[in-house]
Amino acid sequence: MHIGCPKEIKPQEFRVGLTPNAAHEAISHGHQVSVETDAGLGAGFPDDDYIAAGAQILGSAAEVFAAADMIVKVKEPQPVERKMLREGQILFTYLHLAPDPDQTRDLMESGATCIAYETVTDNRGGLPLLAPMSEVAGRLAPQVGAWTLQKANGGRGVLMGGVPGVGPARVVVIGGGVVGTHAARIAAGMGADVTVLDRYLPRLRYLDDVFGGTFKTSYASAGNTVDLAREADLIIGAVLVPGAAAPKLISRAQLAELKPGAALVDVAIDQGGCFETSKATTHENPVYEVDGIMHYCVANMPGAVARTSTIALGNATMPFMLALADKGWRQACTDDPYLLEGLNVHAGRVTYAAVGDALGIDVLSPDLALKG
Numbered sequence: 001m002h003i004g005c006p007k008e009i010k011p012q013e014f015r016v017g018l019t020p021n022a023a024h025e026a027i028s029h030g031h032q033v034s035v036e037t038d039a040g041l042g043a044g045f046p047d048d049d050y051i052a053a054g055a056q057i058l059g060s061a062a063e064v065f066a067a068a069d070m071i072v073k074v075k076e077p078q079p080v081e082r083k084m085l086r087e088g089q090i091l092f093t094y095l096h097l098a099p100d101p102d103q104t105r106d107l108m109e110s111g112a113t114c115i116a117y118e119t120v121t122d123n124r125g126g127l128p129l130l131a132p133m134s135e136v137a138g139r140l141a142p143q144v145g146a147w148t149l150q151k152a153n154g155g156r157g158v159l160m161g162g163v164p165g166v167g168p169a170r171v172v173v174i175g176g177g178v179v180g181t182h183a184a185r186i187a188a189g190m191g192a193d194v195t196v197l198d199r200y201l202p203r204l205r206y207l208d209d210v211f212g213g214t215f216k217t218s219y220a221s222a223g224n225t226v227d228l229a230r231e232a233d234l235i236i237g238a239v240l241v242p243g244a245a246a247p248k249l250i251s252r253a254q255l256a257e258l259k260p261g262a263a264l265v266d267v268a269i270d271q272g273g274c275f276e277t278s279k280a281t282t283h284e285n286p287v288y289e290v291d292g293i294m295h296y297c298v299a300n301m302p303g304a305v306a307r308t309s310t311i312a313l314g315n316a317t318m319p320f321m322l323a324l325a326d327k328g329w330r331q332a333c334t335d336d337p338y339l340l341e342g343l344n345v346h347a348g349r350v351t352y353a354a355v356g357d358a359l360g361i362d363v364l365s366p367d368l369a370l371k372g
Helices: 020-028 047-053 061-067 101-110 131-148 179-188 199-210 220-231 269-272 301-325 327-337 353-359 366-371
Strands: 002-005 033-036 056-058 070-072 090-093 113-114 170-172 193-198 216-219 234-237 263-265 287-290 293-296 343-346
Touching: 002 020, 002 061, 020 047, 020 101, 020 263, 020 301, 020 343, 033 047, 033 061, 047 056, 047 090, 047 343, 056 061, 056 131, 056 199, 070 263, 070 293, 090 301, 101 343, 101 353, 131 179, 131 263, 131 269, 131 301, 170 179, 193 199, 193 220, 199 234, 216 220, 263 269, 301 327, 327 366, 343 366
Parallel strands: 002 033, 002 070, 033 056, 070 090, 090 113, 170 193, 170 234, 193 216, 234 263, 263 293
Antiparallel strands: 113 343, 287 293
16 A cells, blocks of 8 residues: 655644654554655655655655645645545544534545544554553643733732742542543642533542542533633643543633632643634644633644654554554454544545534445445
8 A cells, every 4th residue: 555644734744754763663563655755854754764664755746636646634624625635535633523524524525445443443442542642741731821820911910839937739630530530630730729620420539540540530510610710721622522522611601700810721722622712823823812811722732742743643643543553444344343443534535433423414324434
């Protein structure tokens, strides 16, 4: 199979979909790899690294899309990239379709087979291709939250760890999954007073057993969430409904009840955000203010640490990429039902139920798509 990796063109996205190591692995399996020139530069991988791995360097994204049977990326294809997809081509990347009807329509019209990293599962019910970026985003969230809290950035002017005689920042993390756990660990390590909210009691028990004393846990009822939010300096939104739009957990009306200059960091922004007032921002202009509350809603947070993120993502995606290339998508998904969970669009039809529900589109069962 011919595998193509274009350069990411979303603003301030420095990751790359294919590392030189992954290219080498694919070539050792007998596949051809083409990479757009300078695609890996933002993550510290010059063209020479890909050439040494045996890959071909092409001068433009158009050449990569035209040559490849499978396109491997990081972020969802932008409008100009979607026009280059063709019928029967495989697209393997993050998609986050539920809040994005335009992208969904374009992918349907392309006729491509689109497999989303974020909905591939494993035998433990986890999300193995989302987890590494969730870990990175979770660990970044307190860091960017601390920056947003600085007075010069519009925040309350509160130091995360306080100083002797002055209490630390109060941090509320909504969601106790991968993002929330890593966010809580880092925020607590910075000296903040941290509470994690979740609605799944076994998860709260796990967090309490493993991290008891490091941070607190609380049940995420609507009333409890608002009560804790009122006292918070920093609120980190870390909720996830796989493949679906994120629920709105703090309304605009409730912003008036928060401390002036409090910071909201919405890690769920790729799925539409978990605060009513969230809108996607970029690393260039990451923060905006609504009713005196600062919002940090960068849609590709892990892109800020592109080398770490690229290597972590590449480690996770490589086995799935090789399976798709070695067997073709139908056989790979037949052999691995967890990879089949990643199928979101095929031959003009949405094949993932949560996306169809969010956008009001009739869904073709992935099993029927598999049978052709």
